[in-house]
Amino acid sequence: MEKPELLIPAGNLEKLRTAILYGADAVYIGVEGLSLRASSSEMSMGDLAAGVNEAHAKGIKVYAAANTFARNADLEHAAEIIPKLAAIGIDAIIVSDPGMIRLIHTLTPDLPIHLSTQANTTNIEAVRFWRDQGVRRIILARELNLKEIGEITAAVPGMELELFVHGAMCMAYSGRCFLSAFRNRRSANEGDCSQPCRWEYLLHESTRPNDPLVLQENERYSYLLSSKDLCLLEYLPEILASGVTSLKIEGRMKSAYYVAIVTRTYRQALAALIQQKEKYNCRPEWIEELTKISNRGYTTGFAFSKEKINETNPEIKYIQTHEPAGTVLQYDPVKKMMLIGVRNHLAAGDALELLLPDDKVLINTHTIIDVHGKTLQEANNDNQIYLPLERAVPVGAVLRQKVK
Ligand code: SF4
Structure with a gap:
């Protein structure tokens, strides 16, 4: 059984060190300036250089996310940052925009490119297309099921494929949504979603603005747009059998505490699976660990689904024990x-x-x-x-x- 990569979000140096401590094989980070706005989930170039050195000393890879859909005015700025990333030794750059891919090929042709899930790669021909564009790895669309993923790995052998196994899900094709830009001018399409689909919403009838229609479950408001969180911990054998090479955890904006629990849990489960092979069983205590951190109820998302819809949980904003x-x-x-x-x-x-x-x-x-x-x-x-x-x-x- 091939040992897959466990890829962990690291929004700052503390989270990067936490991910290393608890067993990441690789981390991904945002870079100040590359999403073209300041964000708490991005590292300065100085911190990133220190983080790359610390990670590489332990044999851990660092990928930099630049998955904004750049506008013309952004290109000059991106052209300044990309060579700096290559110079400090990042292992790959994650992008969604074909213009950014072309820029990287021109400026830093040896820098490996990973295609973001925001490019929504959902089929064999799309994988071949991006491979022919010089993309090293594709982060598959969350909306694929494991059968479709297995078909892709069989049809395009040798292509690195990454799959989200845990974390928040969108109510749109990943990140292709204007809700955040509309509500507070932070665009998901520029890598800066503030996740307003998780907020509380009320329905008002226009002539009675002070008399909201509360779509209520139990004592709470309803979170009509809020997807459950993805959790595929119980299905690691099926995921590895599908042929993906990297298992990704969502959550660059989440805390170091979240990074610690999720990394530790998936690391323990993967280590047991690699060692025990067919005799492997997912232990209940691992599932329980994941219920102890903040979540909106867990779902297997699209992994086993033939349906093209996501699963919400109107009752729950966040739960944690x-x-x-x-x-x-x-x-x-x-x-x-x-x-x-x-x-x-x-x-x-x-x-x-x-x-x-x-x-x-x-x-x-x-x-x-x-x-x-x-x-x-x-x-x-x-x-x-x-x-x-x-x-x-x-x-x-x-x-x-x-x-x-
Ligand atoms: S608002 Fe929600 S659905 Fe829209 S991009 Fe953000 S997380 Fe995804």
Whole structure:
């Protein structure tokens, strides 16, 4: 069985390091300036250069997303950035726009090109077309099912194919939607969707603007446009059998905590699958791990579907059973204490779980000590505290607790 690549989103240096710690084979990042606007999910060129060095030192690849549909006025700017990306050693550039592909061929002909899912590649001839344009890898449309993907890998052998296995889904063909541009001038077509399809909407009758028709399920509003999240963890054998080479997790805008849990879970499942082959079974605790992070209910999307529609969950905005409690900033082997950057609120006696790449450790919070050595009864977001732990743990490991 071929070992597939586990490809993780890394919106900043912290997330890149988290992805490395928890088992990514490759990460993808946004680059400041290439989506042609500032965004919290993009790295500066300086951070990116540092991230590429750190990743390469561990044998991990870094792909830069430039999947905007560029306008004429954007090309000059893109032409400045692309050679810089090649110079700092990124392993591939992800694009959707044929104009960007031509520009890359002209400026940096040796830089591998990955075609974004926003190019909506859905058939064998489209894959051949892009291969003939010098594209190294295609990130397949989320809307394909595994049977169609198997037909593509059989018909176009040797082509690298990447598949989204986890994360948010669109209510349009991926990213081909103006809702975000319309609501707050952030265009999905330029890689900057603010995901307004997840927002709460009310239906108003025009003569009664103050009397909304609430399409209500239980106690909540309805999230009519909000797709469930994709989760294919249970179907890794079927996915590998389809012949794809890279398994991609969505979520450059999501937190380092999300990156940690999803990477760790898929890494453990993939390692078990590669080792156990036909005897492999998806363990219930892996599925449970993914229900502990924020999600809108999970779906297998189009993987087994003949239908050409997506699945919504009108009742749910977000659900999660656990929340981040902190990150390890340092471990002192002499004092046997870990320095923690606190997330959310923590009180002495709270039950915390420290997630290591291959282990979980219950943490005693009866002794919370601040950086001046004073014992505390509680700590708040962004505080730094010491907690005792006998064993050494890596910087960047995350702690969580049940949602209070
Ligand atoms: S608003 Fe929703 S459907 Fe539209 S591009 Fe963004 S995530 Fe996709």
